[in-house]
Amino acid sequence: MPRKTGRQPRAAQRGARSSARLVFEIGTEELPPAAAWEGARQLGDAAAAAFEAARIPTGELRAYSTPRRLVLIAEGVAARQQDLVREMRGPAARAAFTAEGVPTQAAEGFARAQGVPVGALERRTIPQGEYVYAVRREPGGPTAVVLAGLLPALAQGLGFPRSMRWGAGPVRFARPVRWLLALLGRRVVPCAFAGVRSDRTTIGNRALHPRPLVVPSADAYESVLRRGSVVLDPAERRQRITEETTGAAGRAGGRPILDPELLEEQVQLVEWPTAFAGHFAEEFLALPREVLITVMQHHQKYFAVEGPAGRLLPVFVAVRNGGTRGLGTVREGNEWVLRARLADARFFFEEDRKRPLASRVGELADLVFLERLGSVAEKTRRLEDLAPQLARIVGLGREVTGHLTRAAHLSKADLVTQMVRELPELQGIIGGIYARLDGEPGPVADAIGEQYLPRGSALPRSDVGAYLAVLDKIDTLVGALTAGVVPTGSQDPYGLRRAAQGIVAIVLDRHLLFNMRELAAAALEGYRITDPDRRTEVTNLALDLLRQRLRGMLIEAGVSYDTVDAVLAAADARTDDLADTAIRARALWAFRREAEFARVYTAFDRAARIVPGGFNGRVSPDRLQHPAEQALGAAVDAARPAVQAAVRSRRYDDALRRLADLAGPVDRFFTDVLVMADDEAVRANRLALLAGVVTLIRPIADLSRVVVGEGKPAPAS
């Protein structure tokens, strides 16, 4: 991005009279990284809309954030608002003027009401005829005046996941607001927000330049910040962190593991990044890799470093908010802290390893699973009971079932280890490691390690892990719904949407074809709900949540929303099979882009419309009189076995193509035959024939949900 620095040439200054650069900086105490990202995003979006609404033309708008500031920069902000032109249509011209062109009372009344002289009324011809118009032009005011209200409103409008109050003031923000800088060109835009008045001062880096810095003009803003050891643009900070981290790790003989989440967090933790490598004792490398990485990344926010062979080196890279002064002290301090953390971790590891994981299952009785859902011991028992049920529903072999049941038994035991108490991020992962060291079968250990996936884009890689992950989530989902916890709006305290999303992601990833309703019902057994209505209600809620997630994921994958809705509305229990629904969605989506689709749609839509709901007649072949009728009957009979066979073996693309053969006969039928014949028996027979056509496609989709002429994917819900 081009940066202007220093004094502007004279010509540019003159030009600044008609437009100028705007910088609006909300100075805060340290923002949570998520709030810094979110705040800048909202500020940019809201500013574009606000400038437009205020009729202030601008050049490029950019929003930035650092840990201590949210910044809006607008280039080429016009010095004045555009005029507002209001046009109001009045009476027809012939009512407004006499033949001689003299204004009538109607014209005068209209002009008066609109506040314009009658002589200013304009005549315009529009398709409806000739009318008079009142055109009012409100001249735009100076931008600086408008900004005094607009900028605080922008700040006020920002919303954060969690906001707070401070002092005795009523304002809420992500963290306390401490200063405001608002400069239009060389001038301060006088305004106030959160009890702070705008000025031309900003504050530099907390350690290096903690004092106010005067910004002479908006053009000089970034260069003043730079003198104050602040890099404004997160992209530049990210690049600096990446380069310096890579360099520091390289000098220590390795490559950094640039965990993307940690990197994004670091970008919003420092205003002037300086990366440096530190070391820890070789002996700690005896700890499991995951433990080392967790301690470094999650707890100390260091980047771990790998050697050429992919093994961890006894090296970390930390990023400091500041320059190189005292770097030796900072390194020494960080090394000292990491040594203590790793010594703790080694202590926990050795303590935990004194007993096998299996011996801890009993202690889970004292651990709350989720409020109102009992203990983790109860959860474990439910998972163990559910494992053979899932095996039956999905159709798993004995060995896999055995592994799954064992993995379920051990799955939560690591929650009472010291390691998880101290490093909660390791739940599951450390259980898998301990299980392997205890000599549990590999698939059992892998499954324990994968039970909390998906995390980000990481999905279970082992079969048993995928099944255990599904069990864990369906139990939580059904249990929470039993307790009356239903996610609403942004409220989802038990993470049920995430659980549902996880189930769907795994089912689709692994292509698990089974009836989810059956699994949900089996999971419900563990919660001992006796009321059958309540059971049905909870199962329906669970399936609804899962289908919503499936719908969102298919739409996100590019399938149009109405295609997804059509397959979700298919007949019988097919939509209870999520993977099958996804196959049907893809087949129908592909078919929609073939030429035949339009004819099939028309044929099936016409047929579906005419058959009354709940119609239940059978075709009597001997009553088929008309050749078109007979032809359709024959076509349906011919297509049926092939379509049904294709549906049974889930070759939905074949089924749809086979159904296309019916389009012609249906067309002809509607052209040549009057369905609503006077003879009741003939009519019923014809309806039965059409019902037979509709029935054939219903297991795949309800085509009436398809919005014809739309093939565009809608935004995910």
Next chain:
Amino acid sequence: MTFQDLLIGLERYWAARGCVIEQPYDLEVGAGTLHPATFLRSLGPEPWKAAYVQPSRRPADGRYGKNPNRLGRYFQYQVVLKPSPDDAQDLYIKSLHTLGIDLRDHDLRFLEDDWEDRTLGASGLGWQVFLDGQEITQFTYFQQMGGIELPVVSAEITYGLERIAQFIQRKDNVFDLVWAAGITYGEIRQREEFEHSTYAFEVADVDLLRSLFDAYEREADRLLAGTTASGRHPVIPAYEYVLKCSHVFNLLDARGAVGVAERASLMGRSRTLARRCAELYLAQREEMGWPLLRGRPDAA
């Protein structure tokens, strides 16, 4: 810098910034926040500035004096500033300066940390403060206390004295800290850690503790509900019984005697009492005409 120099340095610093130097509360508490100088004073509109050491009891964290970084009883240095001043962070940073920590030679971070104490019905937003990778302080803007939304927000600064001293003295083991010239933290406190751990994990009489919880709760309830002859509720004595409940709960928990359902129930009972104390305290201060507001038009 010895452990006690650190403490004395903070006392002097905050005294010079207008804080009342309070004394540690003379009951077992889990954190400086439970001291009435924070819990009760943070309620209502009255301004307040105080600083004090608070020995903090976390029986479940005890490790018989054998773990180099774990203590069942440790020292917090607690500062409460109400209303939170505009320069709260700067004041804190300057306090580090007086401890000989020049920020230009170090790396100071304010890392997002939202705080919640469910037994107190308390919550706040703020940071864990890290110095060269070491967590040394909790910095919190209270939003709720005793389940009551606070009209005036206090800033709470809680220094982990042992952590800071270990950092300054570069001691891997807390018991090696030099408390005063010629004597270590371990020589003063290690045996006590061993005894408290023994009591909390092995010896504590669960039945007695349960009956104590019930008795303390009853007494707190009686004081909060009943009216004395003079017509006044003894709020602070009631609150002290809540603190006793809280400590007994912590002991039961360390002893492994609290099951799942019971935990939620005991915490809920404790929270209810804390809320009633808070409400009654507010009513009482209001009745008294918010004494600390007088002559301070700038406050609230």
